[in-house]
Structure formats: C-alpha cells, structure tokens
Amino acid sequence: MTKLDENPRWLAVTALAKIKNGAYSNLQLNQLIREHSLDRRDVNLLTNMVYGVIQHRLTLEFWLKPFVKRPKQLVPWVHELLLSALYQWQFLDKIPQRAVFNETIEIAKVKGHPGIRRFVTGVLHQMDRSGLPAFTTIEDPDERLQVMYSMPKWIIQELRRQVGQDKMVAVLASLNQPAKQALRVNLDQATVADVQAELETAGLSVEPSAVAPAGLIVTAGQAVNTAALAAGRLTIQDESAQLAVDALDPQPADRVLDACAAPGGKTTQIAAALAAEQGGQVTALDIHTSKVKLIAKNAARMHVANRVAATQLDARKAQSEFGDAQFDRILVDAPCSGLGLMRRKPEIRYEKQLADSLNLQQIQLAILAAVAPTLKKGGIMTYSTCTILEQENQAVVEQFLATHPEFELETTPTKQGLKADRSTKTLTIYPDDYLSDGFFIACLRKK
Structure with missing residues (x-):
C-alpha cells in the first residue's frame, strides 16, 4: 500500500467526510489533486470513488444498514470508509474484492485504533458471508x-x-453514469478541427460533439493541463450549456446583456461572436465582487476582454442602471436548483427540496421582469436554466408572457437540429437525451 497521505482510497474517504459535512465535491477534489502528487491512474480512482459514493449513497447505505447496529455512533470517516469499500466491491469490476477489503482494513488499522480495525474487519467479513440485501x-x-x-x-x-x-x-x-469531459472551442481563436488535432497530438482521444457545434468530447486523457486550455483556445463547458448562446445568436455589432454571468463561460462564448471594432460588447453582471473578477479573468484568458464589461450589479436593478431599450440581446441564465447537473455534481440531489424550485421561480421571474425593459424592440431575450423541472422552466416562461404581452415566444433554434420534432417552442434537454447536462432554453422576442 502507498503511503496513506498519497493513497487515493484514503484521500477519497477524507473528501467524502468533508462533502457530507457540506463541502462541494468538485472543490474538494480539485484541492486534493492540487495538494498531492498523484499519477493519472490514482487521480482517476480518487475521482471515480468520490463521485461514485455520492451518486450511489442511498444504495450503499441500504446495503450497509443490516451490518451496523448503531450507525449514528460511527466516526464519520469510518462510515465513509465502509461505503467506499462497498462502492468499489459492487461497482468497480476491475478491482478484486480481496484487494478492496485488504486496503480498507489497512486504512482502518493505520488511521484508527485497534477497535476500529476489528470493527471494520468484522463488518466486511460479515457482508461477504451473508451477502447484501436485495432491492426486492x-x-x-x-x-x-x-x-x-x-x-x-x-x-x-x-x-x-x-x-x-x-x-x-x-x-x-x-x-448515475460518469459525466462526459466536454469542451468548447473558442471560435474567436481557432477552429474546432484545429483544436481537435492539437489535443490528439498531445495524446488525448477527442471527438466532435453531436450536440454543440463548437463542442468537443474528450474520451481519453485530461484537457485540464493542455496548452490549448492555458492559451484560451478552448474552455471546459458542457455541451448543453453551450446551446443557450447558440440560441441567442449574437451578431458582431450587438450590445448584449448577460444578466447572471458568473463564472463567465457563456459571457466569453457571446464575446467570441462579437466584433469590438463594430461596437459589439457584452455587459456581464454578478452581485459578488469575487465572481465579477472571475468573469474578467476568464475573458482575459479567452482573449475577449476588449468585448466584455464585467459589472457588479444585481440583475434586478438593471433598468435603473442602464435605462430602457439599451440591448440588442439579453441572456438570462437564471439561478436555479441545478438538478440538470446531478451527474456532474451528485450531492445536489440530497440538498434540494421542491420548495427550493418554487422559491427560485420567484427570483427567476423577478430577473426577467427587471431586465425586459432594457431590451430594444425586435430584440431577443434567451432564458435558460440547468434544471429539468417545469416549475423553473416552462412555468416561468408562461407566467412571464402572461404579464408581458409585449413579448412573444419563438422556437428555440439549435444549429444541430436537436429535437426538431418536439411539440414545444422551448427546448428541454434531459440528461438521458444526449448524456449531457439537463438544460432548458426559451427564446422571447420583444414585439
């Protein structure tokens, strides 16, 4: 066994205990990967275990329950250690059961006292002898x-x-399937074919996205440390998320408002379609100073800073700040429950309630109503969310139209002709449609 501090199984248990206590999975993982010298295989195992245990937590708890008499008295890391052993045993078919059990017992021995080692050993052996409870x-x-x-x-x-x-x-x-590693090529700097060739030369396996025209999917290797990413020729962005700006269809000379912009992925996508010399500019809003700085930093990395005005402002104050009929196009990528991201951020499923969607609906409507006067006549306002519940999607659009007769709903366009046979003008991408994030997009034209 590798030194415990560098052991991906122990690091996974450490991360899981912190995430259970409220930390964000992606931030915890990134921090651990930065702080420890892990090879690619160990990074993959660590990532797989953390996301896998969170994704399957209710299943793993069900299997563990008969073997732990007083679960509330378990030390948190011991609880996560047992769940991670179950996950490896049941879901990772390339790791032999013997190796999983031996490593788990070794971690219990090194990290805990003899009583913990005996307890963990006893639970694992009892599971093996008795078998796990059936869903039936x-x-x-x-x-x-x-x-x-x-x-x-x-x-x-x-x-x-x-x-x-x-x-x-x-x-x-x-x-519960792994999230794809999706990228967006910065079309202001390079072509999709050129970036694909560059990544393949760097040893990655890459294929074009069937969902987003500027999208690439990495099927082997990691794009995060590539020269293309560092130089701003690409950014990490899910395929579905790219569709909102495609539907907005900004033109080179447009003045665009990105009302809820942080961290700036869609802002830089809008900016790449604009021409500064023709007056094209995107005003990108966020209420937090730190996030406004993040938008500006992303714009600089993607070489579009001359077309981005990153501004600290609550979108609900847009009219008093900018006045009426100032923008050709507006993107409202609204704050939402994020339930379309459950593959990528699995802990979301345990944190949200239906009441959250209903509360967010009021915020979403308030933002739409506040920015609507700043749109020029004939202009397009695109409303998008990364959730799959109609309370935050179709219902918001219907309520907005009911109180804003100066707007009409247009069919959401996609360059790849996605769901061309759908009966709705809005577009909902469910997580099973293309194995991308769940997303909703509506296009509203000011008459």
Missing part, C-alpha cells in the same frame, strides 16, 4: 426506486408527474 425486499415501489437509483423520492415523483414513468426511469439511470 423493499415493498414500496417509490422507495425501491429511491434506493436503486439513489434518488430522493420527491424527485422521482415529480419527474414521473412531468414526463411519465418510462422517461423518469431513463433519466434516473442516466444520472
């Missing part, structure tokens, strides 16, 4: 789905109501 023992069908897919019951029931049983199950199954 759960009588309530929704509770069974909750445990099988590790998804809170309220999400299961709300999705069933909105999309039907079959689609709901397909969405749940897809959310």
